[in-house]
Structures are given as structure tokens and as C-alpha cells.
Amino acid sequence: MTINDSLHRLLLDNLTTATLLLNAELCLEYMNPAAEMLLAVSGQRSHGQFISELFTESPEALASLRQAVEEAHPFNKREAVLTSLAGQTLTVDYAVTPIINRGQTLLLLEVHPRDRLLRITKEEAQISKQETTKLLVRGLAHEIKNPLGGIRGAAQLLARELPDESLKDYTNVIIEEADRLRNLVDRMLGSNKLPSLSVTNIHEVLERVCSLVDAESQGRINLQRDYDPSIPDLLIDREQLIQAVLNIVRNAMQALASLGELGSASLGRISLRTRTLRQFTIGHVRHRLVVKVEIIDNGPGIPAELRDTLFYPMVSGRPDGTGLGLAITQNIISQHQGLIECESHPGHTVFSIFLPLEQGATAP
Missing domain, CATH: 1.10.287 (Helix Hairpins)
Structure with a gap:
């Protein structure tokens, strides 16, 4: 089935609810931009693909979809865990509504992400x-x-x-x-100076940090890059962003050193990854496009008692630490209307920096 009515297509394309249309064989007929953003796939390229090629849940869920086609019976599911092609897990509620069109049964899926809220x-x-x-x-x-x-x-x-x-x-x-x-x-x-903004490629910032870290660690850190080369230049303060990222990477180095990784045969690993996200909300502002910078290490992780106060001044997990590095980093990111988050467990710590790529933003 194709959606030919331009008004109906316009309405679906502008819904904030992720909406997918499947045919009787559970292959994709249509997905709106909200669904593309949620699943991180292209609707045009994914047209005709089987539902399991877009995301996976469980064999029982697939059986429920087939039953909905056969019996034309709608159903809802709460707190389903989907795994996207990129390996990202999403907790969602979704509703399945069978639609009979010219003797053919179609399934309308409305997906509401819970973890995003x-x-x-x-x-x-x-x-x-x-x-x-x-x-x-x-x-x-x-x-x-x-x-x-x-x-x-x-x-x-x-x-x-x-x-x-x-x-x-x-x-x-x-x-x-x-x-x-x-x-x-x-x-x-923190600095009272306003950022000195200039058009800069985010990868120039990250490569500068990598060169500094490589010199400081004398090559004992395994630095990995996973860059999206299509990311456009940002309007940022280059020196401040270098300082912000460097503070995080140095913390990761010190965490690896505390395990003795730097002196062992297996090198400590720090990964720098960049991606773009669409329709991303920071605070009360929804941005059409943001760049996500992730700093990932395989160190011991952040103690549970420090996670809620991680960005407070004078809070440090090291006896000789000042507890100012992450507070300064957060201040720099905030001056760029961005956001910084952290997720950590033993063996895997991720600091995520979100920076708006577009100046135009709207309230959600």
C-alpha cells in the first residue's frame, strides 16, 4: 500500500508519535520521521523489509503480530524492550491496530518511547x-x-x-x-567570559585531545575513534571544548591507572564516538539536530555513591582530586546550550555530550 493523499501524508509526517504501517507479511510499507528517529533507520531504504530487520523484540511478539493479521484483533503492549539495528535498546509502549483495506489486512503500529520521557x-x-x-x-x-x-x-x-x-x-x-x-x-x-564562538569541526577538537592524551600517556592508552564524517561544522568555542573533553578523558586515564592498566600488557581503552540525533530535547528546547560526542572507557566505573553528585564542585573519587574538572566541563557545555550525561558500571563508563547543530530550536 502507498499513501497517495498528500494531506494524510503531511499529517503522518508531522506526528511526534512513531508510526509504522506493515502489510500482511509484516513487511514495512511506511514509517514517519518520528519512527525513523526512534529506530535510527531510513524509511525509504527500509521499505519492504521484514519487521525483524528493523528491530527485534521476542518470538512471542512476532507471533502476536501474525495473530493480529489473521484475526484482525488490535492489542497493546506495555514496557516492551526493542533492540534496534544499531544495538540500542529502547523501552516502549506500542499499540497495534489492524486495518482492512480492499480486502487486505494492514497493521498500524504506534510506538511511544518510555525511556525518552x-x-x-x-x-x-x-x-x-x-x-x-x-x-x-x-x-x-x-x-x-x-x-x-x-x-x-x-x-x-x-x-x-x-x-x-x-x-x-x-x-x-x-x-x-x-x-x-x-x-x-x-x-x-568557572570562567565569566562568554564563549568565543567560531565555526569549527568537532573532530578537530577531538583529535587535539587525542594528541595531548597520547603525549601524556606516552602511547600507553589505546585510543579508538568512531567518527561520523558527515557531521557539519559547529559554532563553538574551540579552546573551551578542548578543555571540556580533555577533563573527561584525563579522568578516564586516571581511572585506568588506578587499575594498573597503564602498566599492564593489556592497554586501557578510551573510545571517542560522534553521531547526530534528530529532534532532540535539551531542557525545555527541542533541537532539530544535535551532535552527540561519547567518551567511553573500560575502567573500574564510577562509585554508586558519587553518581548523583558527579558534577558538583569539590566532589572527587580520588584522594588527590580537586573535584573541579567535571564541574568546569559542565559549565562549558551549558554555555554552549548543550548537555552532558554519564552512565557507568564496572568495565564501561560513558560520558555523553550533546551540542546543538542548528541555531533554530522550538519548545516541545
Whole structure:
């Protein structure tokens, strides 16, 4: 069956619900852009393919679809787990409605992703916590820097009045420690400078990070690239993005070093992957196109007690860590209207950075 009515086609193409139409043999007749985005496949290229070539669920689900064709009986399924061709798992609800057209039975599938709604809720909570943390840190920094300025000034005045030059060693300690604390507070606040935006290829940023990491690790890290060369240039601050990605990669290096991977025969592995996503929501804004940068390592994973506070300043899993690297990274990504997420379990940690590719965005 082909959809010839332009108005009906227009309505289906603009639905936010993923919609597929299957023939009696369970082969694809049509899918709208929402379904293409959900399953990460092309409807035009997938036309005529068997349903299992688009995604897999279970043999029982396939039998239910065949039964729906034979008996023309609709059914719903909740919290089904689909596996796409790319290996991505999706938790969805879907409804199957048989349609009789000129003696032929067709199946209309309406797929509602559940994990995407949960992700959007999680993102909004993360952004809200980030703004709350910023306000808290700014208030704390103000209360710290004011007395530090007074302490430093008093130490300078005292140094001028001391009769013995050797006593100035003590006032110098006061001044140096006050300066160290002020610099620490400034790092907690992050840069107040607006990003210096220029058109840049994201892979130039990643390759610069790779060259720095390769030099630092002296080739003891197995760096893997999985780039999508079709990604267009972005309007970003190149130096800030290098710093943001480098902070994450260095954390991965230190996690691998903690396992002794860098000194063993089997090298620690860090992978950099880029992809594009369509109709992706960041906070309250839906972007037509975003670039997704993933930094993946095979280290020990992030302790469960740190995952909820990972991007807070002064939170670190290392005794000698400052806990500022990821907080600075999140601030840089936020200045680019982007988002950073983390998923971790032993042997597999993924940091995902989402950056809008298009300036035009709409509220969902």
C-alpha cells in the first residue's frame, strides 16, 4: 500500500508519535520521521523489509503480530524492550491496530518511547540542580573572597611594619595562602567570559585531545575513534571544548591507572564516538539536530555513591582530586546550550555530550 493523499501524508509526517504501517507479511510499507528517529533507520531504504530487520523484540511478539493479521484483533503492549539495528535498546509502549483495506489486512503500529520521557525528566532535574549549585557556589565564593581580601591586605600592611626581614616569611605565607584560596574559589565559579564562538569541526577538537592524551600517556592508552564524517561544522568555542573533553578523558586515564592498566600488557581503552540525533530535547528546547560526542572507557566505573553528585564542585573519587574538572566541563557545555550525561558500571563508563547543530530550536 502507498499513501497517495498528500494531506494524510503531511499529517503522518508531522506526528511526534512513531508510526509504522506493515502489510500482511509484516513487511514495512511506511514509517514517519518520528519512527525513523526512534529506530535510527531510513524509511525509504527500509521499505519492504521484514519487521525483524528493523528491530527485534521476542518470538512471542512476532507471533502476536501474525495473530493480529489473521484475526484482525488490535492489542497493546506495555514496557516492551526493542533492540534496534544499531544495538540500542529502547523501552516502549506500542499499540497495534489492524486495518482492512480492499480486502487486505494492514497493521498500524504506534510506538511511544518510555525511556525518552524518563531521560527528559532526568535532564530537567540535572539542569535545575546545576543552577542551584551555581547560586550556592556564587554565594559561598562571595562570603569567602571578601574576608580573604581583608586578610591579604592586612598581611601586606603588617609586612611593611616588621623590623626584621626574616619575619616577612610568615606574612608571605599568609598572602600566598590567601591567593591560593582565591584562585580555588575562582576555579569553582568557572570562567565569566562568554564563549568565543567560531565555526569549527568537532573532530578537530577531538583529535587535539587525542594528541595531548597520547603525549601524556606516552602511547600507553589505546585510543579508538568512531567518527561520523558527515557531521557539519559547529559554532563553538574551540579552546573551551578542548578543555571540556580533555577533563573527561584525563579522568578516564586516571581511572585506568588506578587499575594498573597503564602498566599492564593489556592497554586501557578510551573510545571517542560522534553521531547526530534528530529532534532532540535539551531542557525545555527541542533541537532539530544535535551532535552527540561519547567518551567511553573500560575502567573500574564510577562509585554508586558519587553518581548523583558527579558534577558538583569539590566532589572527587580520588584522594588527590580537586573535584573541579567535571564541574568546569559542565559549565562549558551549558554555555554552549548543550548537555552532558554519564552512565557507568564496572568495565564501561560513558560520558555523553550533546551540542546543538542548528541555531533554530522550538519548545516541545
